[in-house]
Amino acid sequence: MRTTHQLVHRSGPTSSGFKSVSVCVHLWLIHFSTDSFRLRPGIALLCGVLVLSAAAGTPAAPDQPRRGGTLRLVEPTDLRSLDPAIAYDAESVPLARLLFRGLLEYDDGVNLVPGQAKDWAISADGKTYTFHLRRGVRFANGREVEADDYVFALERVLNPATDSPGQGFFTGIEGAADFVAGKAAHVSGLRAPDRQTLVIQLAKPQFTFQYVLAMTFAVAVPRDLVQRYGKDFQYHLTGSGPYRLTEWRRGIRWHFARNAYYTGPDGYVDAVDIRVGVDDVTGAMMLERKEVDRVVAGPPQAVHFARDRRLRSWLTRVPTVSTDYLFMNVEMQPFDNVLVRRAVNYAVDKSRLPRLGGGFASAAYGIVPPAMGWTNASLPRYDYDPAKARALLREAGFSNGFKTTLTYMGDNPVLSRLAEDIQQDLQQVGIEAALRPENFAAFDEEASSRRRVPCGIWGWFQDYPDPSDFLDVLFNGRYLTDTECNNIAFYNNPVVNGLLDQAMAGLNPTARQPLFQQAETQIMRDAPWVPLIHEVMPALYQPRVHGTQPHPVWLWRFEWMWLDPD
Amino acid sequence: MLPRLLIRLFWSAVTLFGTAVLIFFLVNAVPGDVARIIAGPKASAVVLQQIHREYHLDQPVWMRFGYYLAQLAHGDLGHSYVTDQPVARAILTRLPVTAALAATAVVMWLTLAVPVGVLTAKYRGRWFDRGVLVAATLSLSLPSFWLARMLQYWLAYKLGWFPVAGFNGFVSLLLPGTTLALLFAGYYARLIHTNMVEVLESPYVRGARAKGLPELTVLFRHALPNALIPVVTLLGMDVAGLLGGVLFTENVFALPGIGTLAVQSVFNLDVPMIMGTVLLSALMVVTANLVVDLLYGWIDPRIKSGV
Numbered sequence: 001m002r003t004t005h006q007l008v009h010r011s012g013p014t015s016s017g018f019k020s021v022s023v024c025v026h027l028w029l030i031h032f033s034t035d036s037f038r039l040r041p042g043i044a045l046l047c048g049v050l051v052l053s054a055a056a057g058t059p060a061a062p063d064q065p066r067r068g069g070t071l072r073l074v075e076p077t078d079l080r081s082l083d084p085a086i087a088y089d090a091e092s093v094p095l096a097r098l099l100f101r102g103l104l105e106y107d108d109g110v111n112l113v114p115g116q117a118k119d120w121a122i123s124a125d126g127k128t129y130t131f132h133l134r135r136g137v138r139f140a141n142g143r144e145v146e147a148d149d150y151v152f153a154l155e156r157v158l159n160p161a162t163d164s165p166g167q168g169f170f171t172g173i174e175g176a177a178d179f180v181a182g183k184a185a186h187v188s189g190l191r192a193p194d195r196q197t198l199v200i201q202l203a204k205p206q207f208t209f210q211y212v213l214a215m216t217f218a219v220a221v222p223r224d225l226v227q228r229y230g231k232d233f234q235y236h237l238t239g240s241g242p243y244r245l246t247e248w249r250r251g252i253r254w255h256f257a258r259n260a261y262y263t264g265p266d267g268y269v270d271a272v273d274i275r276v277g278v279d280d281v282t283g284a285m286m287l288e289r290k291e292v293d294r295v296v297a298g299p300p301q302a303v304h305f306a307r308d309r310r311l312r313s314w315l316t317r318v319p320t321v322s323t324d325y326l327f328m329n330v331e332m333q334p335f336d337n338v339l340v341r342r343a344v345n346y347a348v349d350k351s352r353l354p355r356l357g358g359g360f361a362s363a364a365y366g367i368v369p370p371a372m373g374w375t376n377a378s379l380p381r382y383d384y385d386p387a388k389a390r391a392l393l394r395e396a397g398f399s400n401g402f403k404t405t406l407t408y409m410g411d412n413p414v415l416s417r418l419a420e421d422i423q424q425d426l427q428q429v430g431i432e433a434a435l436r437p438e439n440f441a442a443f444d445e446e447a448s449s450r451r452r453v454p455c456g457i458w459g460w461f462q463d464y465p466d467p468s469d470f471l472d473v474l475f476n477g478r479y480l481t482d483t484e485c486n487n488i489a490f491y492n493n494p495v496v497n498g499l500l501d502q503a504m505a506g507l508n509p510t511a512r513q514p515l516f517q518q519a520e521t522q523i524m525r526d527a528p529w530v531p532l533i534h535e536v537m538p539a540l541y542q543p544r545v546h547g548t549q550p551h552p553v554w555l556w557r558f559e560w561m562w563l564d565p566d
Numbered sequence: 567m568l569p570r571l572l573i574r575l576f577w578s579a580v581t582l583f584g585t586a587v588l589i590f591f592l593v594n595a596v597p598g599d600v601a602r603i604i605a606g607p608k609a610s611a612v613v614l615q616q617i618h619r620e621y622h623l624d625q626p627v628w629m630r631f632g633y634y635l636a637q638l639a640h641g642d643l644g645h646s647y648v649t650d651q652p653v654a655r656a657i658l659t660r661l662p663v664t665a666a667l668a669a670t671a672v673v674m675w676l677t678l679a680v681p682v683g684v685l686t687a688k689y690r691g692r693w694f695d696r697g698v699l700v701a702a703t704l705s706l707s708l709p710s711f712w713l714a715r716m717l718q719y720w721l722a723y724k725l726g727w728f729p730v731a732g733f734n735g736f737v738s739l740l741l742p743g744t745t746l747a748l749l750f751a752g753y754y755a756r757l758i759h760t761n762m763v764e765v766l767e768s769p770y771v772r773g774a775r776a777k778g779l780p781e782l783t784v785l786f787r788h789a790l791p792n793a794l795i796p797v798v799t800l801l802g803m804d805v806a807g808l809l810g811g812v813l814f815t816e817n818v819f820a821l822p823g824i825g826t827l828a829v830q831s832v833f834n835l836d837v838p839m840i841m842g843t844v845l846l847s848a849l850m851v852v853t854a855n856l857v858v859d860l861l862y863g864w865i866d867p868r869i870k871s872g873v
Contacts, residue, residue: 074820077830077833077834078648078830080604080649081650160612160613161616163604163605163620165609165610167612167613168609180612249659250655251656251822251826251830252822253822275732276822277817277826278731278732279817279818282730282731282818282820283731285718285722285723286732289722411833439596439598440598440602440603441598441835442596442598442599444599445597445602481611484610484614
């Protein structure tokens with residue numbers, strides 16, 4: 001389902017064409033009202049000149065893309081890599097897409113459309129995917145993309161030596177387990193019967209696999225170049241996307257120029273230039289001084305732009321398909337008691353939470369974000385009710401409340417503010433939560449380990465637009481492990497597990513949805529989480545930049561942006 | 567002199583080794599699995615184990631220090647955990663910008679501090695002297711990041727006199743250089759003032775005046791060189807400190823120098839890069855200390871070199 005977002009409508013100056021026409025109309029009225037035959041030819045000539053010059057000089061209307069110009073961006077820190085096997089964060093992926101393309105794409109919403117595959121078919125049992133590649137699709141070095149390049153790319157992601165964070169998405173391919181364990185030289189489920197045909201065989205049906213193939217992990221890479229350069233391929237990135245990397249000075253600058261072999265409809269700007277090391281305060285100032293074209297703002301800068309009448313139209317709110325949440329470890333006291341967990345849900349005042357991000361967030365009442373196009377009318381509501389929270393705590397045997405620690409990522413400003421606010425809410429109902437900020441690595445290690453963190457605050461961003469990416473990954477008790485566990489509430493309800501397994505085995509989206517809805521409803525009744533907010537990223541664009549509409553999967557698509565003429 | 571030089575070099579090496587030990591164990595004491603930073607939050611257990619093996623993260627910390635020392639012995643500062651870039655190459659790429667910024671700042675603050683210091687000594691006790699004293703105290707009190715941000719806001723953002731940030735040649739160094747110059751000039755002016763006051767009381771200065779030499783000649787040709795001797799020492803140490811990276815100023819102005827590299831490496835818990843930038847800073851200070859001691863003896867032959 002397409003999501004609606006606030007769009008930036010630019011109210012620019014009246015075009016020179018309109019001015020010319022209005023002058024001409026006035027002159028024509030004079031022409032017909034004057035009795036002087038000496039004036040009439042002159043007026044007619046002047047009108048003709050004005051009309052011709054207007055036709056020649058009228059700039060493109062804002063909704064008509066044009067080619068040309070350099071899009072200037074900034075990043076606060078250097079990107080680890082744009083190698084598609086490695087790139088896996090909100091900043092790297094949109095840039096990796098400038099260089100690389102894959103079998104499938106998304107339309108302006110969450111629907112999959114053919115990419116470099118002109119068509120594809122899924123067998124009736126859901127285990128065999130057959131793709132026919134378009135002819136004439138070339139890498140930036142001129143070589144045509146072949147099916148073997150996809151086989152190579154997917155094996156590369158699965159190969160433990162690559163250290164790819166995307167490996168887990170492809171272990172459902174037949175033969176992947178043996179390949180990862182080193183028992184097989186290749187993945188038996190990946191075949192290229194001819195240069196234009198790719199066949200992927202899964203070990204069992206997986207409805208979401210088509211979404212996985214739209215991720216940047218599954219794009220084509222030139223196998224000859226990767227074999228030549230090995231790990232240094234990241235310094236010789238060559239893809240089949242609209243751009244190629246022409247300069248990469250680590251921590252300083254990235255520069256992308258047009259890929260001459262690309263024939264797709266996108267890729268309007270001639271070049272993309274990125275300066276690294278610019279924080280959001282500096283970036284906002286540079287944007288106003290027209291030194292850069294786009295900045296992802298921090299809340300203070302976003303509020304400044306939102307309140308300024310001149311700058312307001314520069315702001316685009318980009319809803320992220322994400323949920324920030326308070327998790328309670330159901331294996332640790334007192335959160336092993338569902339009454340306590342429900343009490344915590346009633347204790348949190350969600351009406352204040354969106355303001356903590358400067359107004360750039362929406363309160364969350366469920367697990368799966370609505371921005372995914374998700375609805376669930378049967379979710380229980382835990383509206384703010386401290387009296388009810390205290391009553392539930394008394395019923396659970398905690399009339400005097402209890403003490404606990406609230407762990408979170410201290411260097412994340414949004415999560416830090418959430419933690420401080422929630423601490424106050426919990427205090428109102430007698431729960432003394434000591435704040436425990438940690439760095440990312442420490443938090444991730446502890447929270448994902450059994451019985452180490454009683455409660456904390458974390459967030460989850462979607463990988464692909466399917467509710468399983470939240471519900472099955474984060475709540476299916478069958479995937480619980482002692483360490484590196486995504487289900488950091490360590491929630492395990494056999495009923496929910498059964499619903500999720502049934503939904504995951506299904507191939508009919510209409511049949512899957514009610515199962516996921518039932519699972520989510522039961523999870524919310526069991527209350528291992530308090531969903532807090534769905535984040536909204538404030539992106540600032542100069543008025544000369546168009547095509548900035550947010551995308552529900554990629555957030556932003558630089559390849560579809562275009563610039564006014566200089 | 568040679569034996570003393572060798573002894574100094576030996577103790578310099580010991581200092582650097584001690585710095586390496588201290589920083590390595592401090593950084594590795596920070597909680598958290600670095601492999602998760604490298605691979606991201608959704609990496610599988612297999613990938614995390616692979617990274618542990620590759621970077622020896624599954625070894626005890628003292629063994630990891632041994633690997634690091636072995637690398638250092640071969641001139642290898644290791645690879646960044648985050649970008650996989652060789653640390654030495656990353657530092658060398660950034661050094662020119664930091665050096666250019668340091669040079670610009672030094673020229674600016676000396677251009678300001680020397681005449682001001684001389685004149686406040688000449689007109690000691692007058693309003694000019696007292697005004698400079700207040701200004702110097704203020705400049706010492708200002709936080710560098712605040713001053714940088716204020717100059718950036720008013721002179722670049724509001725007035726548009728300078729680029730807001732980034733490095734596009736010499737003009738990009740003017741505002742950051744001014745920031746540093748304002749922070750250091752006050753202290754140097756007072757230091758020169760103090761030394762000049764002492765030197766101006768010297769018999770040879772009285773003698774120069776008695777000879778009827780022009781006052782400017784007395785001040786700048788006869789008095790100032792002697793007043794600058796202690797300044798040379800301090801200047802050497804300050805320049806070394808700047809070459810190790812100007813953290814706040816470089817970050818505010820988004821200059822691609824060692825300062826921004828150091829800050830980013832701390833945020834990313836990028837241990838090899840942290841070690842590299844800290845060791846560079848230590849090397850700069852130790853080297854500057856040694857060079858200044860040598861220069862001291864050359865500038866003033868009456869002083870036996872500390873070497």
